[in-house]
Amino acid sequence: MDAAFADRAIHLPESDALVLADLHLGRGASANVELPLSESDVPSRLAELCERFSPTEVVLAGDVLHSFDRLPDGVRETFHHVERTVEQAGARLIVTPGNHDTLLDAVWDGPTADEHRVGKTVVCHGHALPDTAAERYVVGHDHPAIRIEGQRRPCYLVGRSAAVAAEVVVLPSFTKLAPGVVVNQLGALDSPLVTDLDEFRPVVRDEDADETLEFPPLGTFRELL
Template identity: 60%
Template structure:
């Protein structure tokens, strides 16, 4: 499947679908700082920019739209409303795939939801449990992958061909910038939380360089860990 990478999101042009994962609304309010960290403005603004760039027909959140398991921190409802309005104004419908953090989703979201959401031959799921739907590929989040290069941590995508049930896998970085990311440089399959990662060595990190306006694809982790 063709994928365009931009700002921690993935756009599937053959299906006019924009996918983000691990938005974690409310993480701002639960952070150990006295001042709010601008979560609402950052996330809603970036979703709006992505919709302006790609004009998707669907905006899919691949799990963990919410952060807290049991409370609704200040500002969450405002952000949810803004996200839904942003998608609607762009002519897209917003769909939320349930993640392990989304225990309160039914209380705050009345739009379309799914456990697994099919996009062509692929299935979007959160990745915290094995999917039930057979597919040519799976697009997931959950692990918040990042890669460390010369001491600098960058959010990254991980892509592998035929690595899960002979299907392809694409793992997105966390959309929220408040998640520092889990450095994958030396991780083995057992180190990942997602059961869909069964062969970490075959996963290629993909980094979007916004300053250079280019997408960089690195060697598979099995080779990369010997180079870094």
């Protein structure tokens, strides 16, 4: 497909857009642990992606924030660092809200749309069916992961959806604090865009080797895992 995968994000060269989903800023502070978990790597990883792809747009596909009712300490600062990172890369930041983003206007006053078109692709969070027709949809929401030989890895899912009659790409969560939903034994995801999980093929990144591993659709691949 005409896309590049890297560090839980996707670059769409046709429109020169970098898309990532599910930052869930504040999740570390909301975790049930004595000390907050760090999410300070988010801006630096985004900077590396911007340096690699030099996008003209960076699109956040929803669930920028984690908490529904409060902003934990440090969330504003982390998000503003994200903004500065995109600005310094010479790109435009676009946000498509997710179901967690009830407090988004407390940190972001820039362009916001439930669905954002980039060429033939529409980016949205994926918790609801989109209104805009497209040849491909890039979404987040479900945090897919896959267990291979006992090891859990974040993964992308790529397949055709009967719900929208188009290709759908589900991104893993950009935050590393989300463990991910293991798709090996699942029959469905929460997103209404993923109508038949067996038709979706996992894509796994080996960042150390800078290699993208594409597997057969889950319906034919499960028995091999």
